[in-house]
Amino acid sequence: MSRLRVLLAAAVTFCGTAVSTFAAETLHVYNWADYVSPDLVTRFEKENDCKVVIDTFDSNETMFAKIKAGGTGYDLIFPTSYMVKVMEQEGMLADIDKAQVPNLKNVDPEALTKVYDTKMAHSVPYTMGYAVFAYRKDKLKNVDSTWAVFARTDLKKRATLFDDMRETIGAALKQLGYSLNTRDEKQLAEARDLVIQWKKNIAKFDNEGYKAGLDSGEFILVQGYSGDLFQVAQENEKVAIAIPKEGVSIGCDQMVIPKNAPQAKLAHKFINFLLDADVSAENMEWMGYLCPNKEGLKKVSEDFLKNPAVNIPDAIKAKSEVLEELGPDLAKYTKVWDEIKAAK
Template structure:
């Protein structure tokens, strides 16, 4: 009887151990906070299978909204994809972890040409994820006499059928560029002039919008939209009349970065994900799917000719020279916030 009890106890303990090991083998959850539709789903599945984990995705539609949520106390995220200027703000405020390059061997594939204009060229706290260019999407069969200029927003014949990004830096930056100024200007006179331009454009807009403009353009609800290259190129799959152009006065050249917040619970897994994303074959597959460019030079040869010849993904040198990266303006950021509030209130 005693031997039977001992045997039963041993079997019971072994079963418990197997259950514990089974739970452990399910792996951890990687919480990713990012823009909508910003990674090829099959790549998510591949990473999950290779690392025996689950990726849980939460989305934001603006850098400022994401930042405000985190500053209000939101935690639980292991990886975030802010634009470079916002990543710098977050790092300066002690919100990000430094990156362990020893665990990121694929950083050697990062395009050195991009790093020359990057906000964090040494990748101390951020790794570039996707590069985009801000311009116009429009319907070729509905908008006549198209010119590659921000002045398209002055067109009263398109009133109520146009949108602009609900993003103060992008939209005020577009007005600054239309006037021949830097989109990082902190000059009060230049900013005042830009405010007047945006208020003028606002009279012709359906709304300021960051997400629905894509499907609205494809469906014909909107005829011309201010937006990101990848978003507009993606909806060409739904409507072949959609075209993308970059304004000749200049434009915002942006990069969204991969960063790890200080509150991350799965730092090692986040580093594995960053390294995975910059595996050349993965970077190429991601670029093909979301039509933004992952600045991974080793991936370029793996891209289709259609992607490599698309000027919305690989603009020529002359066009690229007119692009400007949005910078963190420090204490002068408040100038943009004030102007943006005044623009939103105008005409209400």
């Protein structure tokens, strides 16, 4: 995500690893890249006489597979809402001890209507984000705010789509006028064919490199998360963000504590810290994602709230959807995704 912060995030991890032997406690976090301000991490470490070590994942499925396969030692994880449901059903999550998190009072009740765990029994909302696209204004002209942009033949293999079946198939479903949570096999087949058409115009399916590639000009069009693209656009005036008129996916990433977390108490402290109004406001301005923190939102700048990548237009929001956990029907998406990947 020049403020592309991969190096900073790596530095936080390295420093935490290098000096952890001198700290009373070490909090192990499994998170998306560039998803919490390094300055705030340092502040938390100083206030709690601890170290924070951050490992990153690039998709919910990658994270889940690692934990399912026996990946242990993490104290706090940041999955998207639909994956919280899967993890809870698998018995992976500890209860949230609300007595240890007094700042839960700052969570916007509206955000809880968008998530599976409406009572915050096992998870706490962290951010709200959207899957949109961005492009280089200096290299791609006459761009309409539609998912159909990926069908343009003048992309010349300088575009990327997510390496994420739910997001990429979902974008095609929205262009076709369908729900991105459809279980209808005919609709999924139509979406498959559309993505295969798009595939001819892109360089690759990608979850991480698109940020640096867009900034450098290697890529001229990318599908990406709103906060990530907000960060790139802040640093590069040649980058523009578009919110597709057909609608987008709405993601609520949440904070969860795995069962048997070595530092569950410290994990609760970190959740409470991130929910502090001043901390939340600073974190939002740094990472470019909206935190559903009603007190924190009173403290951010007007420019932040006016950015369409943060607050999408109401007309588009009405057409947008939260990704749902599909249960056995997820196999339908896996089949379609395998066919997309195999297509020439």
